[in-house]
Amino acid sequence: MKIVVLKFGGTSVGTIKRIKKVAEIIQNYKKKNYKVVVVSSAISGVTNELIKKAKEISENFSDSEYDVLVSSGEQVACSLIAGRLIHKGLKSRSWLAWQIPILTDGSYKNSRIHKINKNKILNYLAKGGIPIITGFQGINNEDRVTTIGRGGSDASAIVLAKFLKAERCIIYTDVEGVFTTDPNKLNKAKKIKVISYEEMLEMASLGAKVMQPVSIQDARLNRIDVEVKSSFIKKTGTLITKRSNINNNKIITGITFTHNDSKVTLIGVKDKPGVAASIFKPLSRNMINVDMVVQNISANGKETDLTFTIRTEDLNKTKKIIQSNKSINYRKLSFEKEVSKISVIGVGMITTPGVTFRMFQALANKKINIKVISTSEIKISVLIDKKNTKKALIALHKEFRLYK
16 A cells, blocks of 8 residues: 655645645645545644633643643644545545544643554545544543644654555645755755755754654654655655665755854853752753853863853743852853854764864854854854854855855
C-alpha cells in the first residue's frame, strides 16, 4: 500500500477558498494512486481565540479543560475538508484522535504520542477512503483529550507516517520551503532544496519558524523524510532527510537570527566552585531557559564576570530571582535588551577548517561587534546589537555564497 501523509497548517485552511484548494491537492495525490492520509491544524487564528476565551473565564483555567477547548479547532477544519472531498465524489470522513485512538502520555498542554492504533485507518484506506485526522491532540490513559503543544499537528503527521509506514510526510504551509534565512528579512534568501535533520533541528531551535524542534526530532528519531512546501503555489519544497541522502559541497546551509534574547551580566562574582550552579539553579526551577554562557576570570583570579542570555520575556523574573538570591555575591548586575543572536549552521563545518575565522572576519569588515559566542559541532552563534541584524545576514550570505 503506497501511503502519503499530508499535513495542512492553519493558513492553508484559513478560508473556504483555501480549503477548496486543499481538497484539490488531496485529490491530485489520489489520482496518482496514493493512499492519502490527511492531518489538519485548526483554521488560522481559531486556537488563539479559544485561548483568549479561556483566560477570560479564569487566569487559572483547568489544564485538562484547556486541552478539550483548544483541540476543538482542528475538529472544525477536518470536517470542512472531508465535506469538500465528499462533495467532489470522494470517500472521506473526519477522524478525531480519540476515535483512532492516538494514545499520549505526559502532562496536559504538552503530551507526547507514544502509540497509534493504526488498524482502523488502514482498513479505511483499503476501502478507498481518505481519512482527515485532527492534529495536535490525542487521548491519555484516563480517556481525557490531551494536546501535544506547539507544532503538535506536525508531530501528529510525522508519527502517523511512522506507524502507517508511509513513503513520505509532506507538510503544507504558507511558505515555499526552508530558506537560508527568513525571506521577510532578506529578500535574496535562497530556498534550500535538501537539508539534514540535524541542520533543520538547529535552525528551528535558533529562530527558523517553519517547523517546531520537537517535530523535527520526531522525524529524525523515526527516520521519516519530511517535505515542507507551499499549499498556494506549485513548486518543489525542501526535503528534510538523513545526512547520507545529501550530496552537496556546501559548508553552511542556513543562517538564523532571533530578536527575543536579552543579555544578563554579573560583574565581580567570587570565583569558587558551585557559584555558577547557585545562579542557574533557581532560574531552572522557574522554567527560565539559559542559552549562551560566557565566564571571564579576573587578573587576580579571585573574581569572575558571568554573562548569559535568556528570553526577553523572562528578563524581569530573572532580575528578581538574582537580586533575591542571598547565596551569591557580586558587585554589579547589568542587562541588555537590544541584542540579536545570529547563527551559521551547516554539517560542512565539521570537516572544513576556518569557518569561525571567516564568520568573525565578515562581521568585523562591517564593523559589527560580537558580544557573546557559543559553538557546537554544526553551528556557531554570536550575539550582536539588534540594529546590525540585517547587515550581518547580508555579510554572512555573501561570505558563504548563499545568495540566489
